[in-house]
Amino acid sequence: MRKKKRKRKKKTKQTITRAVTHIRLIEANPGKLEALDQLVAVYLPLCQQYTTLFCEAETSPDKYQETVFKTDLSDRLHRVAIQQAAGIAKSVRTNRANAYQAYLEDVADYAQAKAQAEGRMSAFKRREPTWTEWDLPVLRVPVIQANVNVVVLEKSEDSTFDYLLRVSTLDVGNPLRVPVKLASYHKRALEGRTLNASTTLHKRNGVWWLTLSFEEDVPLQTKPDAPTVGVDVGIAHFLTTSTNKEYGSFHGKMARQHKHDREKRRRKAKLRACLEKKGVPKGKLPSTSSETSQRLSRHVKQEINRAVNALVKDHRDARLIYEDLNVASMRFKARVMNSYLYASHLGHIPEQLAWAAAKQGMAAHTVRAAYSSQECPRCHYVDRANRPNQKTFKCLVCGYADQADRKAAQTLAGRWGDRKLAACRSTSEVKALLMTRHEAWKQQNQQRIQDAGPPVQLSFWDPPEMFLESSHE
Numbered sequence: 001m002r003k004k005k006r007k008r009k010k011k012t013k014q015t016i017t018r019a020v021t022h023i024r025l026i027e028a029n030p031g032k033l034e035a036l037d038q039l040v041a042v043y044l045p046l047c048q049q050y051t052t053l054f055c056e057a058e059t060s061p062d063k064y065q066e067t068v069f070k071t072d073l074s075d076r077l078h079r080v081a082i083q084q085a086a087g088i089a090k091s092v093r094t095n096r097a098n099a100y101q102a103y104l105e106d107v108a109d110y111a112q113a114k115a116q117a118e119g120r121m122s123a124f125k126r127r128e129p130t131w132t133e134w135d136l137p138v139l140r141v142p143v144i145q146a147n148v149n150v151v152v153l154e155k156s157e158d159s160t161f162d163y164l165l166r167v168s169t170l171d172v173g174n175p176l177r178v179p180v181k182l183a184s185y186h187k188r189a190l191e192g193r194t195l196n197a198s199t200t201l202h203k204r205n206g207v208w209w210l211t212l213s214f215e216e217d218v219p220l221q222t223k224p225d226a227p228t229v230g231v232d233v234g235i236a237h238f239l240t241t242s243t244n245k246e247y248g249s250f251h252g253k254m255a256r257q258h259k260h261d262r263e264k265r266r267r268k269a270k271l272r273a274c275l276e277k278k279g280v281p282k283g284k285l286p287s288t289s290s291e292t293s294q295r296l297s298r299h300v301k302q303e304i305n306r307a308v309n310a311l312v313k314d315h316r317d318a319r320l321i322y323e324d325l326n327v328a329s330m331r332f333k334a335r336v337m338n339s340y341l342y343a344s345h346l347g348h349i350p351e352q353l354a355w356a357a358a359k360q361g362m363a364a365h366t367v368r369a370a371y372s373s374q375e376c377p378r379c380h381y382v383d384r385a386n387r388p389n390q391k392t393f394k395c396l397v398c399g400y401a402d403q404a405d406r407k408a409a410q411t412l413a414g415r416w417g418d419r420k421l422a423a424c425r426s427t428s429e430v431k432a433l434l435m436t437r438h439e440a441w442k443q444q445n446q447q448r449i450q451d452a453g454p455p456v457q458l459s460f461w462d463p464p465e466m467f468l469e470s471s472h473e
Helices: 030-058 076-114 184-190 252-275 291-314 335-343 348-359 405-415 427-452
Strands: 013-024 142-146 151-155 165-167 176-180 199-204 207-219 230-234 240-242 317-324 364-367 390-393 400-401
Touching: 013 076, 013 348, 030 076, 030 176, 030 199, 076 142, 076 427, 151 230, 199 252, 230 348, 230 405, 240 291, 240 405, 252 291, 252 335, 291 335, 317 335, 317 348, 317 405, 348 364, 390 405, 400 405
Parallel strands: 230 317, 317 364
Antiparallel strands: 013 207, 142 199, 151 165, 165 176, 199 207, 230 240, 390 400
């Protein structure tokens, strides 16, 4: 008797993890806070040792790694430090691997372009890609990502406080109980919720803060036949949709603030270099960071959040398609542009977009971003010269022209459901597939041209209406 194939149950909801942040531990007496300082003074160096160990090891980070270093911490706190270090190292190694893969693809693209330009090398001005090895991460901010084995949140019997935070310390068998008092908005956020087993303690500017989290089930509201909306990420406009809407921008006031802050940090760097040559100890050298740069970073992220929220609000009934952006591998020739790129926090946009969509029960998907800004949506021809400037897209072959960011968003929307493109493992494979489609388009339309009349030069041809139809597979 043949077994019936089990049907997969349709997903009707998704679980998201919400964090309740900025819970300030100000009710504790100085002695308890000093005990926390003593704990983190031992915990953070141990976590740093394991982070370095995992980053340098050839094997993948293992949170169940046997203990290697000696410490005054208990076995449970030792295990928590290993787990935290494994998570940090895994993230660093993944980002480095993605950046190195992008570098290899850039080298292959450079070699191909150089081979095509053979015989006219005087016009070939591209700079050969270079690889700079990543530095090992340095843990500067005291953070303890704990579980119930070492940190437990207990309901307080005293009406003065809401909770008591029981923390394992260096004194084994004598845990520390820190009082926790919630603000009104904390109570509203946690009302009727079941807290997760994990908590986070971190110290900034001499103040200890607590972060709690809980899980929430959000029903999916996007219908299977919902329209797709492509979303392109950029600096001129943080978000540009295929529906011809733009949200947020790094230009204007924020760009001027970044320029002023960059000049300030450069002056500090020159002063630091001069003092270092004179033999001033490193501990007495001025720092190149500034509070203005930190404020600017927070302001940029707030503007990104506002732009994402506005986009989600305008497209509640749509399926969002955005690019799988890897900012770590993006480079410009000019240092000024690289500084401008990093200050714009483009890497924060996809994360915030995914979170905002999940929070509203919307469907959001990533697609391959390779050549989305260079591909012609009509004939699939790929070339850097299709972008004569930042704002304009004009295909060298068929003459298709459009606003560059809007065209890229439309291209991303068209890539949703493209299984052949999704199966490509590298940008070279993506380009080969797109050029194959371009050749198919040329063969198809060459026959139409011969039937219609004498041949024309495609590079300078304003195409008739018969070529306005899309040739997507």
